[in-house]
Structures are given as C-alpha cells and as structure tokens.
Amino acid sequence: MSSTSTNLPDLPLPAGIRSRVIEGVNGLSVHVLEAGYGSNERPCVLLLHGFPELAYSWRKVMPVLAEAGYHVIAPDQRGYGRTTGWDASYDGSLTPFRLTNLVRDALGVVAAFGYRSVAAVVGHDFGSPVAAWCGLIRPDVFRSVVLMSAPFPGPPQMAFNFADAPLPPKRVDPVHHELASLPRPRKHYHWYYATREANDDMWRAPQGVHDFLRAYYHHKSADWKDNKPHPLKSWSATELAKLPTYYVMDLAKTMPETVAPEMPSKEAIAANTWLPDHELAVYSSEYQRNGFQGGLQWYRCGTSGAFTAELETWSGKSIDVPSCFISGKQDWGTHQRPGVFETVQTTACTRMTGVHLIDGAGHWVQQEQPGEVSRLLLQFLKTAAV
Incomplete structure (x- = not known):
C-alpha cells in the first residue's frame, strides 16, 4: 500500500x-x-x-x-x-x-x-x-x-546485575486486562492502533475520512473544552481511565465511533482559523489516498516489543x-x-x-x-x- x-x-x-x-x-x-x-x-x-x-x-x-x-x-x-x-x-x-x-x-x-x-x-x-x-x-x-x-x-533499561541471581521474569503488563475489566470497559489507543482492523476502521470511516479527521483534530485540540490535563498517579487502569476517550477508548468502539459525538458544529468549523476546511482537505485527501497503515506501523513497533x-x-x-x-x-x-x-x-x-x-x-x-x-x-x- x-x-x-x-x-x-x-x-x-x-x-x-x-x-x-x-x-x-x-x-x-x-x-x-x-x-x-x-x-x-x-x-x-x-x-x-x-x-x-x-x-x-x-x-x-x-x-x-x-x-x-x-x-x-x-x-x-x-x-x-x-x-x-x-x-x-x-x-x-x-x-x-x-x-x-x-x-x-x-x-x-x-x-x-x-x-x-x-x-x-x-x-x-x-x-x-x-x-x-x-x-x-x-x-x-x-x-x-x-x-x-x-x-x-x-x-x-537493560536487565542489570543478575549474573549471580535469577534473571527477573519478563513482566506482562496487566493494565490491558484491567482496563477491559472496568465497569465501563476500556482499551488503550496504542494497542487499538496495533490491531488489523484499525486502518480500515479509519479509512472506511462511516462519516468519511474528512469528517473523521475533523472530529479527531477537534477532540484533541483546545477547542474541546473538556481538555484539562493533569498528572496521573500511576500506570493503572483506574488512573488511565481518567484520560479522554481518544486515548483510553471504550472497549467496543472504533476510533471514528469514539470521536463522532465530538464533531464540531458547522458554525464552529466555519469559525475555525487554525485548521479551516480547505487546509483540513490536504490531510483528508492524502489519507483517503494512502490509508492510515503507514503511520499505524509505528505504533505496532512499540506495542509489539519486537x-x-x-x-x-x-x-x-x-x-x-x-x-x-x-x-x-x-x-x-x-x-x-x-x-x-x-x-x-x-x-x-x-x-x-x-x-x-x-x-x-x-x-x-x-x-x-x-x-x-x-x-x-x-x-x-x-x-x-x-
């Protein structure tokens, strides 16, 4: 591709x-x-x-x-x-x-x-x-x-000072199971981006690539008024669940489904000066042509541990x-x-x-x-x- x-x-x-x-x-x-x-x-x-x-x-x-x-x-x-x-x-x-x-x-x-x-x-x-x-x-x-x-x-960090002691076992991160087990089941977007389905979910987004990107960019911008970041205490399911859904998604949802409810109004889009629709069209045309998998491969490299x-x-x-x-x-x-x-x-x-x-x-x-x-x-x- x-x-x-x-x-x-x-x-x-x-x-x-x-x-x-x-x-x-x-x-x-x-x-x-x-x-x-x-x-x-x-x-x-x-x-x-x-x-x-x-x-x-x-x-x-x-x-x-x-x-x-x-x-x-x-x-x-x-x-x-x-x-x-x-x-x-x-x-x-x-x-x-x-x-x-x-x-x-x-x-x-x-x-x-x-x-x-x-x-x-x-x-x-x-x-x-x-x-x-x-x-x-x-x-x-x-x-x-x-x-x-x-x-x-x-x-x-490389394993250190284990010549005369048992090599510490490879740690399996429990956070993904814990996220999925929350009362509101969740998943981390990095691991979603590593799935086979993620590219098609976004490339064939029900709302189209242009509107998907509009909602995605809006949701992660200062225009979305609920973006009020603060430090998290730990890499744990209960803390990560405080992140917005574009980072810690509902378990059953795709990314287009995640951002769709945050689609700005026509009036808000018309008033947007940092990414007017004719500039967003540059992104949407390139991603409509290529799909998203090229970028998603980067996430897969990280999550695979390979x-x-x-x-x-x-x-x-x-x-x-x-x-x-x-x-x-x-x-x-x-x-x-x-x-x-x-x-x-x-x-x-x-x-x-x-x-x-x-x-x-x-x-x-x-x-x-x-x-x-x-x-x-x-x-x-x-x-x-x-």
Missing part, C-alpha cells in the same frame, strides 16, 4: 515554501517541504511530524524560521503522505518502521541536502521520539533537540545536547504516560533549557498556536547555538 506521488495536485502552500521529492534516501523517495532554501550555508532545522499528520503540519512555522535565517526541511515521514518506497501491508515486515531506521531516514534527509550537522531536530507527537533518538544516537549531527507534545522517557532489545543498546544513555519541551497547556499528551513529563526534565535530557506549556493549544500546538511556537523555537535556537 505504498503511496504514489505522480500526477498529484500541488499542495496549497504559504509563500516561501516549496514541495519537492528527494530520491534515494534509505530506500525512499522522500517528499519534503522546504523554506529558506537556496543555500546550504544557512543552518538547517529539521521538522518531524506525527500521527495522523504530514509535513504540511509545519506550514505556519516554516516561513518564520526561514525569515530568521534558517534552511527549514520538513519531510513526510516513512509511511506518510507523498513519500514513497514503503510497504505498509499489515502482514509485511515492521523492521523498516522501527525507531532506529526512522533515525536513519532523518539522517539520510539532512545528508541529501549536504549537511553534516543541523542546528536542531524538532519532533511533534510521534515525531518527538524520533527527534529524541536522533539526538541520543547522533548528537554530532543533531546538535539540539526540541520535543513537542510527547515527552521522552529515555531508552529502555525492537526493545535493539533500543537497549543505549540503556543508561541520556540526551546530552541542548533540548527543550513544548506542548499545549490543553494537551493530554504531556501526561498520558505517568511520570514521563518529570523524567524528561530530570534524567532523559541533561541540558533541558526550557519547558513550555502554551495556553490556548491542545495537541496540535504548532497549528493551534504557531506564533508562540515559532517564537519559542527561535528563542531556543539562539540559546542552543551559544
């Missing part, structure tokens, strides 16, 4: 942003958006989107960074949009979608443009762990890291380049994994220069509040370069 980018309509991009395809990047033809182009004498900033988004998610930030003197590159990541060369069949190999290969993709993009290092790698949502691993594995290339909406817990041993290669290592964290004040993503927001500020990153929760933004922070995100990014880039 790889995408095809031939004969597609031009994207409606702001002035100063161009769209192009770079061939031969780690087996991919990578579609990128680019601003501040024309000379690789400019310091480079790499922007990595999340799910279910695209390079297009950065359209409001890119011109500001370019105006400030940066060469800004935002790829459609593996499995997304107009990047081709990936196979997202459910029964295909997950290996190309594992985190270390996504870092290789990012490295390949900046190398293709002739950069041996970049000023910053910025990742939002599922782009955040990719950015984190970029800074962890190749700090010589990715000279600073901005994590957005998804704090980084650090690498998984690549944990590889990531344990960096057990005990921290991100030691300058870093910062940016999220919406109304974004539950900051707290969806209890304790990680604290960990990213203490042990996962050793040179975190700022933590910013932007009021008036939910999960789609660089789209909901692009001016403040741009200001914070430029402020960080200035301090990181010192």
Whole structure:
C-alpha cells in the first residue's frame, strides 16, 4: 500500500515554501517541504511530524524560521503522505518502521541536502521520539533537540546485575486486562492502533475520512473544552481511565465511533482559523489516498516489543545536547504516560533549557498556536547555538 506521488495536485502552500521529492534516501523517495532554501550555508532545522499528520503540519512555522535565517526541511515521514518506497501491508515486515531506521531516514534527509550537522531536530507527537533518538544516537549531527507534545522517557533499561541471581521474569503488563475489566470497559489507543482492523476502521470511516479527521483534530485540540490535563498517579487502569476517550477508548468502539459525538458544529468549523476546511482537505485527501497503515506501523513497533532489545543498546544513555519541551497547556499528551513529563526534565535530557506549556493549544500546538511556537523555537535556537 505504498503511496504514489505522480500526477498529484500541488499542495496549497504559504509563500516561501516549496514541495519537492528527494530520491534515494534509505530506500525512499522522500517528499519534503522546504523554506529558506537556496543555500546550504544557512543552518538547517529539521521538522518531524506525527500521527495522523504530514509535513504540511509545519506550514505556519516554516516561513518564520526561514525569515530568521534558517534552511527549514520538513519531510513526510516513512509511511506518510507523498513519500514513497514503503510497504505498509499489515502482514509485511515492521523492521523498516522501527525507531532506529526512522533515525536513519532523518539522517539520510539532512545528508541529501549536504549537511553534516543541523542546528536542531524538532519532533511533534510521534515525531518527538524520533527527534529524541536522533539526538541520543547522533548528537554530532543533531546538535539540539526540541520535543513537542510527547515527552521522552529515555531508552529502555537493560536487565542489570543478575549474573549471580535469577534473571527477573519478563513482566506482562496487566493494565490491558484491567482496563477491559472496568465497569465501563476500556482499551488503550496504542494497542487499538496495533490491531488489523484499525486502518480500515479509519479509512472506511462511516462519516468519511474528512469528517473523521475533523472530529479527531477537534477532540484533541483546545477547542474541546473538556481538555484539562493533569498528572496521573500511576500506570493503572483506574488512573488511565481518567484520560479522554481518544486515548483510553471504550472497549467496543472504533476510533471514528469514539470521536463522532465530538464533531464540531458547522458554525464552529466555519469559525475555525487554525485548521479551516480547505487546509483540513490536504490531510483528508492524502489519507483517503494512502490509508492510515503507514503511520499505524509505528505504533505496532512499540506495542509489539519486537525492537526493545535493539533500543537497549543505549540503556543508561541520556540526551546530552541542548533540548527543550513544548506542548499545549490543553494537551493530554504531556501526561498520558505517568511520570514521563518529570523524567524528561530530570534524567532523559541533561541540558533541558526550557519547558513550555502554551495556553490556548491542545495537541496540535504548532497549528493551534504557531506564533508562540515559532517564537519559542527561535528563542531556543539562539540559546542552543551559544
């Protein structure tokens, strides 16, 4: 189900942003958006989107960074949009979608443009762990890291000091059984996204892909007034059940069924300035064409545990380049994994220069509040370069 980018309509991009395809990047033809182009004498900033988004998610930030003197590159990541060369069949190999290969993709993009290092790698949502691993594995290339909406817990810990003691048994997480056993049975969206049915549920959504995405984006934004995040006490069913249903779903519901009741009114849609319908149409047309499985493969890599041993290669290592964290004040993503927001500020990153929760933004922070995100990014880039 790889995408095809031939004969597609031009994207409606702001002035100063161009769209192009770079061939031969780690087996991919990578579609990128680019601003501040024309000379690789400019310091480079790499922007990595999340799910279910695209390079297009950065359209409001890119011109500001370019105006400030940066060469800004935002790829459609593996499995997304107009990047081709990936196979997202459910029964295909997950290996190309594992985190270390996504870092290789990012490295390949900046190398293709002739950069041996970049000023910053910025990742939002599922782009955040990719950015984190970029800074962890190749700090010589990715000279600073901005994590957005998804704090980084650090690498998984390797079993330690067991030569003269029994190896601790592999722990089976009981939380999924406990969630399903609640009086109101629930399930975690990561594990739903790993099911065979999830792609078709969303691709063939009863309300159509466009209206599904509208409801999904609305539900996770500051426009949905019940988004009032707070820290959770533990990774337990009773605590996780406090999360909104887009994170901890009703057991029997699909994601389109979950968000459908939160569909904003026609008046609210018409009044939406951060994602008007003609901009949402960019996302809906790309996902109608490709489906969602390319992005869902990333979740499957995480929930399967198949690549944990590889990531344990960096057990005990921290991100030691300058870093910062940016999220919406109304974004539950900051707290969806209890304790990680604290960990990213203490042990996962050793040179975190700022933590910013932007009021008036939910999960789609660089789209909901692009001016403040741009200001914070430029402020960080200035301090990181010192």
